[in-house]
Amino acid sequence: MxxxxxxxxxxxxxxxxxxxxxxxxxxxxxxxxxxxxxNPIPAATAIVTDESGKMLLILRSREPGRGRWALPGGFIEMGESPADAARRELEEECGVRASDPSLVDIIFQESAYYGASILIIGYSFAGYEGRPRPGDDAADLAFFDPSLLPDMAFEAHGRMIKRYLERREELRRLWTEEF
Ligand SMILES: [Zn+2]
Known part of the structure; x- marks a missing residue:
């Protein structure tokens, strides 16, 4: 580097x-x-889907990745758990409150923009409350069919989504077993 x-x-x-x-x-x-x-910098991302399985993405209003789509997420604050960071970013960027996080995967990416290695910790959420509206780093947001994703800001988010799709049924089972 x-x-x-x-x-x-x-x-x-x-x-x-x-x-x-x-x-x-x-x-x-x-x-x-x-x-x-x-050391690598830890970040958290959130995967939230609607009833039809479409995935919530934000159109980034800032660099890195300005004008392209990404999973809601950001860097983890000191004293904050990765799942809480994912939930907070989701609330700040999309205005929704999510519940029941499940760890999807941890994805490693070298970031030229930050001049650092980033560890992206991904969570999917069983459900959310509120009507999605763009805020904070988001110029817009929309639900996308995971097989028809738009131009993504970060290659690592594509890998996280792929992991989620591979593990989707297993993650759903985890949620239903908890209740
Ligand atoms: Zn010194």
Missing amino acids: TRIAKLYCPYCGKPLERREGDGRSRLYCGEERRFIYE
């Missing part, structure tokens, strides 16, 4: 350098003589 911007130590504020550690190039704080470890 190439980084152009100069990076500073999050602990002491001094400029960081690159140094070899455990066989890879790592960030190093010369002031404190320690490596600063970089």
Whole structure:
């Protein structure tokens, strides 16, 4: 991963350098003589379907992926569970409250935009309340037949949807067993 911007130590504020550690190039704080470890950034996405099995997608109003479609979702806040993050993003972007999350999969993606590896944790929800309306990062929203998806903003979301379709029956069984 190439980084152009100069990076500073999050602990002491001094400029960081690159140094070899455990066989890879790592960030190093010369002031404190320690490596600063970089880790993937976790994000959460939500899959919600209507009665006919169509999937709720948002038209992104911001970069990355502006003007293209995506699953509702975003980065997980400190102290927030991945499922709660998916539910919060769904509420912020689509105005609906979802219940009964099931983990679909965890998808890995290298993001050139963020200059980082992203772990996308996907949840499907058994149901939702409220009338969907676009908010926050969403310019518009619509329900799509999963076999006729529009131009997607993120390749990883396509993989998440594929995993959901493979596991759909199994996830439904999980929901019905809980009640
Ligand atoms: Zn430092």
